[in-house]
Amino acid sequence: MPGTVAAPRGGVLRDFHNRYESVRESLSLIDTAAREMGLPDISSRLIEHDGTTDRRGPEVQYLEIFAVSIATHHVLIAEGVRPVAIVGQSIGELWALAAAGRLSVDDAARLAVARSRALTRQNWGGKMLAVGVDGRRAESLAGLINHPDLVLACENTPRQSVISGPEPLIEQVERVADALGWPSFRLDVPHPTHTPAMAQASRDLRATAPRVAYGAGRWRVCSPWLGRDVGDDDPVGLVADALTARVRILRTIRDLHAAGADVFVECGEWPVVTKFVEASVPGVRCVVPLSGSDPVAAVRELVTGSTDGGPFLPRPPAPPGTERGPAVRVSAATASAPVPALLTAAPLSGTTNVSAPAPAPAPSMSYVVTRPAPAAATPAAPEAPAAPASTPVAPVAPVAPPASAEWDYETVLAELRTLYGDFLGYPPDLLGEDDGLESELGVESLKQVALLGRVSERFGLPGLRANSSLLTVGTLRRIAESVVQGRAEAAAR
Structure with a gap:
């Protein structure tokens, strides 16, 4: 499930809200929790309005992302998808705990707001920088400056990492990356995290967060920063400790794929985490229902596994020079039973893809569906390797300006x-x-x-x-x- 990504579009949940009682119940719980904490209703803009966010502050943004993720999860479950595991990235782990049933929806909303407020009180002057290189080189880049708060924060793909640290030092890292020809992009996140600089906010959160009840849950939850499944862990402790920890979503994706996951479904609005998946284990199937024109049909297509086209059409071949990774194969084996699925991570709070420096970010919910291997599978032809992300972009010739000074x-x-x-x-x-x-x-x-x-x-x-x-x-x-x-x-x- 995603962490801090861009605020959802207005009206994005209208269809889900109209069709599914479980979605209506979850949105009502989030609204109730929001009002208790002095925030406006979260669901109204997501159900009724078109357009983009009205930027009502980070707490509302987090809860809107949560609302979209948990609503998509409920639709998947209602249509017969069964997650093998659920993965959240950064604050997305909180959404994953709620989706798995370890936390109630309203308690997850309260804890998300408590986290945001602890970070706001610390008011740290930091930034997060996505860099188009592997974690080893990104860590070496941060190590050149040798400051305890400037660290490798996230390992997203084999060619995308995120560095977190004080803004003046991030500016220095950015200049060095530019000199080396390594693409970089500052993440537009309200609260940079995943650095030892967040220790004060972590302690504050432990002291001020509401105590929340939690249970065993219905599904497995994988934690990219713990490097293991969530067990009998205190949710407040999990959320607090994640603020200073490195997030290794790349390792989690590869482990899940090695265990048999070959379909990943993102529960956010746009493909963010699934881009990490595509870059890390090419050839798997990635589905983002809300990014299409008919999300419900996309979910039903996933469940039936039909191969007669539908919403999962392969992407067109890349034009020469775009240097993107291999296309995702979308053919699916037929199946009549509900499809087991693995929910994979969402972008982190402050983690945006470098192969796709998505807006903050950097962390929707994703499912990965496992399928039994055919008895005598014929190996597919290997995909052409993607060009390195660090390859400098060829310059584009400037366009002569028009004579008119007006820019209509x-x-x-x-x-x-x-x-x-x-x-x-x-x-x-x-x-x-x-x-x-x-x-x-x-x-x-x-x-x-x-x-x-x-x-x-x-x-x-x-x-x-x-x-x-x-x-x-x-x-x-x-x-x-x-x-x-x-x-x-x-x-x-």
Whole structure:
């Protein structure tokens, strides 16, 4: 289950709320807990409204992410999916405990808010930086500066790690990474964590968090920071100790895959953790129901395992030069019984993929389905290896500015099509304004970061590169709208 990712879209749970009593009950419990803690209702925006977040603070953001994750979990269970295990990344472990039945939904909400408030009280001036290299090199990079609070915080994939530390030191790390040609991206998270600097917040949380009842639960919960399954552990202690611990989601994914998990279902809104999975164990099936037009149909397709198309169509082949990893194979064995599934981790609080530096972040819920091996399977042809994430992005020739000083939407969109088309090797007129840059065109997020940097320079908007929401659901329309709005605001100042 995910940790700190971007705030969900308004209305994202409308269909789930209308169809499933278990979803309505969970959302009601979260709303009740929120009101008790002086927060607004969480479900209303997720059920009734379109648009994006109104940025009501980190506590609301955490609870909205929790609401989306637990609602998706209930839909999966209602439709017959049975998790082999549930995995949460960073604060996503709290969602996993609730999904497994070790914690009540309302107690998990209360503990999430207590965690957020302890971090806010510490008010630490830190940052988290995703770097497109393996954990060993990222740890060496942090070690160059030799500060106790600057550490390797997360190992997400073989070519993506996250460093956490004081902001001035993160700036130094960023410069060194740039000099080495290692792609990097600052994570837009309200509370940087997974560093010894969080010891004060950890102690504060232990002292102030509500005592919560917990039980054995229905399903196995795997902890990427403990490196083992959760046993008879105190939930408050788990959440508090995770603030200073390293998260090794890469190892957890590989262990689960080695044990037979070959289908991972993300319970968040967008593919974040499943990108870690794809980069770590290519060839598995990854499903993100809420990222499609009909999430319920996607879940039912998962359960039936039909092979007649449906929502799980393979991604189109990557255009030359995009250097993305192998495509996910989506063919499934037929099955009539409920599908056992393994819930895998969500992005961490502050962990965004470097192969996809997703907006904070860096941590939806994912299931991994295990299937028996066929009696005489024919080995598939090996996938072509992905190009190293640290490969510098080839420069894109600058586009000459138009004679007009005005930047209306159509003008900006035309400029973007030319810039992105040159980079991707696509004719500009084939780039649809609503095509997902990563989901449909295969442009992995670090390349998107580089392109956003060029867009920032092109239009004189230095803050655009840091807008991580443009990476999560990146389309030319969203980027063009952000440019037009940014230019208008700049002109008004």
